[in-house]
Amino acid sequence: MSILNDRIKERRLALDMILADVADHLNVKEATAQRYESGDIKNIKHETVVSLAELFKCSPAYLMGWTDEPEIPASTKSKFSQAEIEFLRKFKSLDEKGKHTVKTILEMEYSRVRRTQFDVVAAHNDDQSDEQLKLMQQDIDEL
Known part of the structure; x- marks a missing residue:
């Protein structure tokens, strides 16, 4: 598996989430979320990586393997709560x-x-x- 796939699974498990949580957040089927994690889907869209990073409370760079620090630097953290981000995501859809x-x-x-x-x-x-x-x-x- 690639670093991205490993880190998707790692963060999901670290946050005590199930595949259904990921699928709900991405608005995809659970099987699709599983395919992201297993590496069956090779080219994951930029927007999907960003959305996964939001869900997993880490940076997209960490998911991609570009950094080993999962935490988002304080200077780039959102000023919105997770509930506000979720509200905006739903509103945009x-x-x-x-x-x-x-x-x-x-x-x-x-x-x-x-x-x-x-x-x-x-x-x-x-x-x-x-x-x-x-x-x-x-x-x-x-x-």
């Missing part, structure tokens, strides 16, 4: 309707929290028109 729905709900929740934080009670401070509220409700009903 949505079609336009899904993205619109998520954005609508996000705006509604953001608006709700802002109103709560400032304890604004005046009715004239609701900055959404009846039409906007109706469209938001339709989006929620479709969910």
Whole structure:
């Protein structure tokens, strides 16, 4: 096996993951994840290596065998939590309707929290028109 295949398996086992975890993260079948690990797939796409590195909390360079240090240098670590990265990955995979729905709900929740934080009670401070509220409700009903 190549270094890449060995390190995929090494990191998966070190993080106590199963092949299904890898497959879910990559949005592929479990058999495909197994083929990455076994070396049956020879040319793994750059995007896949980067995604695996994110999952395995290491650098793509480590997976490729270019460095022996699995840890990502502090200067290049993401400022996002793993949950935020996963949220963004899922959001990017949505079609336009899904993205619109998520954005609508996000705006509604953001608006709700802002109103709560400032304890604004005046009715004239609701900055959404009846039409906007109706469209938001339709989006929620479709969910």
